[in-house]
Amino acid sequence: MDARxxxxxxxxxxxxxxxxxxxxxxxxxxxxxxxxxxxxxxxWTTLAEQLGLPGLALPETYxxxxxxxxxxxxxxxxxxxxxxxxxxxxxxxxxxxxLLALGTDAQRAGLLPRIASRALTAALAVPGPALATALALTxxxxxxxxxGGGRAGGVQARRAEGGWQLYGQVDQVLDGHxxxxxxxxxxxxxxARSRVLLFLVRGDAxxxxxxxxxxxxATRPQGRLQLRxxxxxxxxxxTVDALPALARLxxxxxxxxxxxxxxxxxxxxxxxxxxxxxxxxxxxxVGSFQAVKHRLADAYVQVQAARxxxxxxxxxxxxxxxxxxxxxxxxxxxxxxxxxxxxxTAGGLALAQxxxxxxxxxxxxxxxxxxxxxxxxxxxHLYFKRAAGDELLxxxxxxxxxxxADAAHVFEEAGP
Numbered sequence: 001m002d003a004r005x006x007x008x009x010x011x012x013x014x015x016x017x018x019x020x021x022x023x024x025x026x027x028x029x030x031x032x033x034x035x036x037x038x039x040x041x042x043x044w045t046t047l048a049e050q051l052g053l054p055g056l057a058l059p060e061t062y063x064x065x066x067x068x069x070x071x072x073x074x075x076x077x078x079x080x081x082x083x084x085x086x087x088x089x090x091x092x093x094x095x096x097x098x099l100l101a102l103g104t105d106a107q108r109a110g111l112l113p114r115i116a117s118r119a120l121t122a123a124l125a126v127p128g129p130a131l132a133t134a135l136a137l138t139x140x141x142x143x144x145x146x147x148g149g150g151r152a153g154g155v156q157a158r159r160a161e162g163g164w165q166l167y168g169q170v171d172q173v174l175d176g177h178x179x180x181x182x183x184x185x186x187x188x189x190x191x192a193r194s195r196v197l198l199f200l201v202r203g204d205a206x207x208x209x210x211x212x213x214x215x216x217x218a219t220r221p222q223g224r225l226q227l228r229x230x231x232x233x234x235x236x237x238x239t240v241d242a243l244p245a246l247a248r249l250x251x252x253x254x255x256x257x258x259x260x261x262x263x264x265x266x267x268x269x270x271x272x273x274x275x276x277x278x279x280x281x282x283x284x285x286v287g288s289f290q291a292v293k294h295r296l297a298d299a300y301v302q303v304q305a306a307r308x309x310x311x312x313x314x315x316x317x318x319x320x321x322x323x324x325x326x327x328x329x330x331x332x333x334x335x336x337x338x339x340x341x342x343x344x345t346a347g348g349l350a351l352a353q354x355x356x357x358x359x360x361x362x363x364x365x366x367x368x369x370x371x372x373x374x375x376x377x378x379x380x381h382l383y384f385k386r387a388a389g390d391e392l393l394x395x396x397x398x399x400x401x402x403x404x405a406d407a408a409h410v411f412e413e414a415g416p
Contacts, residue, residue, distance in 0.1 A: 055116025128172020177223025217389030
């Protein structure tokens with residue numbers, strides 16, 4: 001493993017940091033959050049045109065840049081620094097990989113170039129409280145009970161004339177209120193033979209009602225979807241089981257999310273160090289007091305350790321994707337077979353460490369900023385809410401670690 005970044009990776013980080021520094025300050029962030037979509041469409045257009053960010057990890061065949069999960073994670077780290085209001089995570093991290101992995105040739109050719117060109121935004125419609133389980137970050141569900149269906153809620157799919165129809169409700173869908181394409185997980189086959197499939201639904205489909213929900217973290221908007229006999233198109237074919245594909249997606253998504261959290265933690269820590277160097281108490285800067293130095297030093301070490309873990313997880317996810325590509329596509333789609341990879345649980349562990357680091361750095365920032373730190377006028381509280389909101393959706397931290405320990409058989413007794 002070569003831990004050095006390539007010139008291309010360094011250029012992606014540098015260019016993105018410069019652009020976001022000019023276009024995504026605190027005022028621009030608040031203005032975007034207050035819009036109905038919660039995004040800045042002008043910023044998204046710029047990121048697409050100048051950096052090809054929506055298609056960064058998509059193959060060049062479909063209009064993408066052809067990079068790996070490593071580059072996508074580095075981009076997420078930079079967007080996390082500013083809490084950039086874009087649909088990058090929902091579109092490029094959660095949805096596009098599933099379209100690439102499971103879609104038919106026609107579906108890939110029709111959708112992926114539009115995503116790469118930012119003409120199409122997308123969202124993965126999995127019930128928010130079950131997202132971590134669906135991605136196999138906090139546990140395994142071999143039957144997809146999290147998808148609901150019937151009396152359990154969720155979404156049920158049934159055949160209709162000319163295709164499929166969906167009926168049900170999904171809450172806490174990242175960008176679900178604004179995405180032009182929805183990838184909905186639904187149960188089909190009745191109670192005895194129920195299974196989970198993924199369906200494509202247009203954002204303006206008949207019978208679909210969408211509303212933005214009030215979320216703890218306003219910088220990561222969520223929507224509620226209500227589907228009443230909504231026409232849908234099956235992603236791939238009926239031989240494809242969505243559960244293994246979602247589980248394979250989980251590690252790469254966790255690596256990107258960890259990098260995003262590390263970027264946010266690093267930024268809020270930078271702001272705090274700058275502030276305590278200026279604020280004075282008893283005739284000297286607050287940052288000169290030994291107790292403050294110790295607290296910030298501890299937070300810095302935690303952030304740097306989390307950054308290393310996030311980088312490793314991103315590298316492992318890219319290596320796993322390369323190894324999995326060598327497996328027969330038909331075998332992978334029908335059986336969920338996956339090539340062995342060194343980063344099997346790296347994503348979940350990196351995410352746990354990054355969320356811990358972000359929560360610690362944001363909490364120190366709020367306290368050391370004094371009375372202004374927790375107010376709406378200062379952005380320190382936004383970083384704390386990002387840590388708490390991500391943990392609610394993708395954690396909690398102790399479950400991320402417990403699942404990784406179970407997967408590694410850490411607490412199992414050795415045989416005789």
